[in-house]
Amino acid sequence: MNKTSKIYVAGHRGMVGSAVVRALKARGFENIVTRSRKELDLTSQADVRAFYAEAKPDVAVIAAAKVGGIHANNTYPAEFMFENLAIAQNTIDEAYRAGVGRVLFLGSTCIYPKFAEQPIKEDSLLTSPLEPTNEAYAIAKIAGLKMCQFYRRQYGVLFHSAMPTNLYGPGDNYHAQNSHVLPALMRRFHEAKETSAPEVAIWGTGTPLREFLHADDAADGILHLLQLDNPPDWVNLGCGTDISIGDLARLVMTVTGYQGELTFDTSKPDGTPRKLTDISLIKSTGWEPKIPIEEGVAMAYQSFLKEQADGTLRE
Template sequence: MTLTDAASAAAGSVAADKSAKIFVAGHRGLVGSAVVRRLQNVGYTNLILRSHTELDLTNQAAVKTFFSIEKPQYVILAAAKVGGIHANSTYPADFITVNLQIQTNVIDYAYRYGVKKLLFLGSSCIYPKHAPQPIPESALLTGPLEPTNEWYAVAKIAGIKMCQAYRIQYKWDAISAMPTNLYGPNDNFHPENSHVLPALMRRFHEAKVTGAKEVVVWGTGSPLREFLHVDDLADSVVFLLENYSGLEHVNVGSGKEVSIKELAELVKEVVGFEGELVWDSSKPDGTPRKLMDSSTLAKLGWEPKISLRDGLVGTYQWYLNNVKQ
């Protein structure tokens, strides 16, 4: 299927019916909450939302009952067990089992109970540790994974393949999107378990509040990373739901790289920390470069709108309003 075919096949589906029943699985997380905001902003009025206490997606019987009663027309699967390197290394069984259970239950019962279309969300960690840069969709399964998060990655790869298998065998419209590093409202600002951007924001804020003279950051600051505001991702999710129907998963990135040093300086400026920024070069840098090739999505007609600076300003404001010190 060409990009044109994919776009025309999906056109006029969910977009034509703003009252369609849409189940957003994982609506309280970073991604799911942004997807809900976006759907509401563009006029969708019939969203089905369930917290973990209301619906345990790892419980097969509960998921079956939910789909049999609610019968949503569209599903956005943003629910997952997520965490950083420490969590992945400590709880590998949880990361592979919980994510496989969630995906298998939701995808299978969505198909069985007549869902018209499902969008599965993965992560850039699905790609090989030494994938070509920028990383094209075709790099999937071409080499060994990053060992520190392979349990999560294997589960997400299984989710992509499950969507493809149901499309091939049942001609069912299941698609997958793979976002790059995300940030924004509802991010995890935990001191130990957060990713680099929210971790930097919290440390600079706490240093400003306590009047610290310096903030020490691991590494040399030279690695290049790509960041996408979660509201841009949510916009792309709605775009794909309305405009894409194809076998291949689709990368979603900003296409812009920033060094960790540039990122730290920018976060420092946004937060207003006036002390010194010290680099501990005895600590590891990690992968030198990690950039997604998002040209497939660009050819379909979507591009991000939120600059890194503007996104950081909004995220810091959210942090001040919502995160307890």
């Protein structure tokens, strides 16, 4: 991939896709192709085929997906399965048929088994059962990464995948029920500060450990992978370190300036004790993240305030 390459970013309005577009522009790439959901239905094979024929990109970054938190995944598994399978099948197969030279498909670390050995290595894929609450989404993403692997093996095309860990940053989803843990905490502490609420209670003991990667770091990793002549079929895209939910809550509390009390509702479940990726494979290719969690959360809160002020906050 070089500065003259025509690059299609699917899902450019989402958190990851928009970060990829920002990173491309910052590095001097100008020939970037995007289509909104209204302009292009990625679940329609005919529409995707027509798009590739007309746009003729050299590279496709597939960051589009139907996403949501545990509640959404558990409530609407049929939609999560159908839409994400359709997006993967159409964007990958039609790219091959249109002669697109390179495809990078973005999945998620939820593709790995629920009880995978920690930290999670790439070769733990399909070794034991998935987490039931997001199984539909995970299976669709596994299908996508396997399509890239099999098309690469059979047809010799440079199709490969990256599996980001929990991402956060500009353009995140702050919906009260359907957001992930970090944006959910940020919204709750911000609103508690605004209303002078005496306390904020979070579920569980606060001891589970989770890994978080800023979206700009993720975009940097994606562009790094696109420059490799022989990238892995799929690779973890994370920071390789984790933080307890309790410490994360205290960090968000400090960043937002909330002065009340943080409490833990230990009658509620904790979930998986730990979920951390092994990033030794991508580090061996010469990349590692640059944004520490403390700096990243402060940056994310400034993005939250800006998006709230200008009416673009996703909620």
